[in-house]
Amino acid sequence: MIVNTNIKIQTHSLCFYYYKQKVLRDISLQLPANKITAITGPSGSGKSTLLMAFNRLWEEIEGCKISGNVFMNLNGQNTNIYAPALPVLELRRKVGMVFQQPNPLPMSISKNIAFPLRLAHISNKNLISDSVEASLRKVSLWEEVKDRLNDDARLLSGGQQQRLCLARALVLSPEVLLLDEPTSSLDPEASAAIEELLLSLKTKCTLVMVSHYQDQIQRIADRHVKVLNGQCSINHRQA
Amino acid sequence: MRKLVETCITAFSWIALFLLIAALFTLIAYLVQKGASSIELGLFFGDTSPLDALMLKRQVFDGLFPAIAGTLFLIIGSMLIAIPIGVAGGVYLAEYCRGKMKPLFNLTFDILAGVPSIVVGLAGLLLTIVLNRHFPGQIAPCLLLSCCCLALLVLPYLIRTTQTALESIDPLIRKTAPALGASRLQNITQVLLPHSINDIVSGIILATGRCAEDTAVIMLTGVVATAGFPRSLFGQYEALPFYIYYISSQYTGPDELAQGFGAAIILLLLCIGLLALALWIQRRFTSFLLFR
Numbered sequence: 014m015i016v017n018t019n020i021k022i023q024t025h026s027l028c029f030y031y032y033k034q035k036v037l038r039d040i041s042l043q044l045p046a047n048k049i050t051a052i053t054g055p056s057g058s059g060k061s062t063l064l065m066a067f068n069r070l071w072e073e074i075e076g077c078k079i080s081g082n083v084f085m086n087l088n089g090q091n092t093n094i095y096a097p098a099l100p101v102l103e104l105r106r107k108v109g110m111v112f113q114q115p116n117p118l119p120m121s122i123s124k125n126i127a128f129p130l131r132l133a134h135i136s137n138k139n140l141i142s143d144s145v146e147a148s149l150r151k152v153s154l155w156e157e158v159k160d161r162l163n164d165d166a167r168l169l170s171g172g173q174q175q176r177l178c179l180a181r182a183l184v185l186s187p188e189v190l191l192l193d194e195p196t197s198s199l200d201p202e203a204s205a206a207i208e209e210l211l212l213s214l215k216t217k218c219t220l221v222m223v224s225h226y227q228d229q230i231q232r233i234a235d236r237h238v239k240v241l242n243g244q245c246s247i248n249h250r251q252a
Numbered sequence: 253m254r255k256l257v258e259t260c261i262t263a264f265s266w267i268a269l270f271l272l273i274a275a276l277f278t279l280i281a282y283l284v285q286k287g288a289s290s291i292e293l294g295l296f297f298g299d300t301s302p303l304d305a306l307m308l309k310r311q312v313f314d315g316l317f318p319a320i321a322g323t324l325f326l327i328i329g330s331m332l333i334a335i336p337i338g339v340a341g342g343v344y345l346a347e348y349c350r351g352k353m354k355p356l357f358n359l360t361f362d363i364l365a366g367v368p369s370i371v372v373g374l375a376g377l378l379l380t381i382v383l384n385r386h387f388p389g390q391i392a393p394c395l396l397l398s399c400c401c402l403a404l405l406v407l408p409y410l411i412r413t414t415q416t417a418l419e420s421i422d423p424l425i426r427k428t429a430p431a432l433g434a435s436r437l438q439n440i441t442q443v444l445l446p447h448s449i450n451d452i453v454s455g456i457i458l459a460t461g462r463c464a465e466d467t468a469v470i471m472l473t474g475v476v477a478t479a480g481f482p483r484s485l486f487g488q489y490e491a492l493p494f495y496i497y498y499i500s501s502q503y504t505g506p507d508e509l510a511q512g513f514g515a516a517i518i519l520l521l522l523c524i525g526l527l528a529l530a531l532w533i534q535r536r537f538t539s540f541l542l543f544r
Contacts, residue, residue, distance in 0.1 A: 073430050075350060106433040116428045118443065129432040132442075181432065 020086065021046035021189060021219040022067060027081035029062050029071070029243075036062050038243040039081075044236070046086065049211060049220040051234035053227075058240045060223045064191045067221065068108040069094065069101050087188060106133060109182035109218075113194040115174035117166035117181075122158050125166045125177060129185050148180040152210055172203025179210065190214065192222040196229065208233050283520065287513025295514050296320070311480040316515055318481045322395075322489040323522065325482050326470065327463045329399030330406065335456060338407050339445075342414020342452075347440055365408035373472035376401035380473070393474035396485040401469045406459035413455025417448030453534040457527055464523050467493040492519040 022044040029037035036059045044050045052060045062071065067085070071077040083094050087107050094104055106129070117125050126145040135141065145162070149155040154176045158169070166177055175195060182190060192211070196204035211220055212233055224230055230237055239246045297305045298314030305312045312318055345357055376397055383391040421444055429439040445452075475494040482489040492515055499512030 068431065070427060070431055073427060073436075102433050102435055105431060110431040112424060112427070112431075114424055116424050118425075118428065119447075128429075132429065132432060132434045132438055185433065 019046055020044070022086075022221070023084045024066070025082040025084070027066060027083060028079065029059065029066060030078040030080075031062075032076045036243055037066070037240075040243075040245050042238065042245060042247070044219065044221060044238075046219050047215050048235035049215060049222060049233055050236040050238060051230040052221065052223045052238045052240060053225070053230065054240035059243045060240050061193050063240060064110070064193055064221060064223060067094075067189065067191055068105050068110055070105070070110065072101065085189065106185045107187055108189040108191060109185070109187035110191040111175070111178050111182050111193065111195050114198050115171060115178050117169070117174050117177055119165065119167060121163045122166045122169070122177065123162040126181050126184055129181060133185065144184050148184040151183055151214075152176040152180040153206070154180060170203075172199050172206060175199060175203065175207060176210070179207070183214075187218055189219045189221065192220065194223050194225060197225060204229070280520070283513055283517050287510055287515075287517045290507070290510035290514035291517060295511060295518075305481075308481060313478060313480065316492070316495065316511075316518060318479065319490040319492045319495045319515070320518065320522065322475070322479075322482050322491040323464060323493070323519070325395060325489065326398060326402060326491055327460055327526070329395065329485070330402035330463045331456070331460060333399060333403035334406050334410055334459060337403070338410025338455075338459075339414050339452065341407070341411040342418065343440060343445070345411065345415045346418035347436065347444070361408045361411055364404075365412065367405075368468070369405055369466050370468040370472070372401050372405045373469040375404075376469065376473040392486075393472070393488065394484075394486045395474060395482055395489045398470045398473040398475065398489075399485075401473050402463045402466060405466065405469055406462050409459050409462070410452075410455055413458075414448070414452050417451035417455075418444055420451075421447055449537055450534060453530060453537070457530045460526055460530065461523055464519065464526065465493055467497050470494060471497075492522070 020043045022042070024040050024042045027037060027040040027042075028035060040063070052063060054060050065071040066079060066083060071079065079095070084091050085094050085108070086092070087094075087104075092099065118128060120128075123142070123145050126148050127141050130141050130144060146155060146159075149158065154173060157173065158164075166174065169177060175198075179195070195211075196207050199207065208229065211222070214220060222234070224234075236247070293302060294315065296302070296315050296317050297312050300310050300312045300315065304310040305315070305317050341361075345354065345361075349357060377393065380391050380393055380397060425443065425447060426439075429443045430436075434442065470491055471494060474488050475491045476488045477490070477495070477498050479488045479490050496512055496515050496519065499508060499515065503509045503512060
């Protein structure tokens, strides 16, 4: 195994099955660290499935099965994320995910951001409030919501909600951020704000983004992976 | 032609709704007309002074107070047994049960839901008989036995409503917490159950009503016409539905019949009160669970 610190994620002949259907076929990829990789392809081609293979979220869905390997450079070590000894909850704290639809939980803004900390059994109140503020600042939401942190998060606008979800995914300082069409439910202005944020996050983590928009990929992606019928092809772009 | 069909369907829907509401109000009006005259303090406490009766200093033998207390204890007891088991069963079916066992369990609970209450009562009676063989003279039909049997009667409803509520949660919400590092148990307790608490409480309300009105089960497992205020889980007790049933078949004069109607009004009011309480808890509970 060649260990290259510039490679964050490697897949080796990854296959994915949903019941008897083969969704992904024999995918071998190398995704660079601290870059934005865009994944595109027609609907139902397995883009979101590929994302879920990186944080093992498919394990929550009945009827899914996987073969092959995924290696990820976590804590500076090349780790097989499907190794039985690897705790899946730890993996998901290192590999954050943001979905197509903003999905704030029905609680206050600050509690939404603090939710992953609570799940990780962190109870130090100062630490929590500091992390909440830092996360909200990272997504430039702090100034907009600092006076109403206790308001229901579902009252925010769509763009704000999506930034809130991004902040929530960032609160545990993940090394990899998976984004499943993060801007497709937003208007152009809110999308532009998210795109700018994603560019600024490159220094801290590796981003893998499913996108439908060619112009968005042109603007922010460093690398472009096309998925077609469960198979991949890679376009290198000069960033 | 299509328009005619549409008009007919609309008219039919309206008539159905009207009939239903008319039936409800006719029933209530009839009950009030027959029973309202009997509703006074004497109906509740008979000749005993209300204060003495409420402080449990003296037993009430010719009033409804013991029956009301008995019915309340029945509801509380059976719900204390049924809610934890029912919700846990629903969670198991929706979140943990996979593969071939699931249809089997579904079928089992459907069968259990279809068991008539008199059969559940008989099963309870049989249980006492069997237990009596092993512990002679110690086991008799009692409040606890009735609670257990009523819990068994309403369990399928609770399991089903919990299961359906959990299974109908949006897949996106289902994935939210696991993607943030939640274990399956954390996801269930902190996201999925709070999300479905409204539906679950609706199921509990239905089950409460079933416990309040059921007569067949308690008739075979411990209710009697005169027992006084229930003092122990292992004693016999009075209950409103049984009182109504008993009076309707054994009344000796118009006064007693009016008391029976009075008891029916009280049972109705008790159910309405419980419903209001449940709705209040439903509102408080949701915010408590989600916004803590």
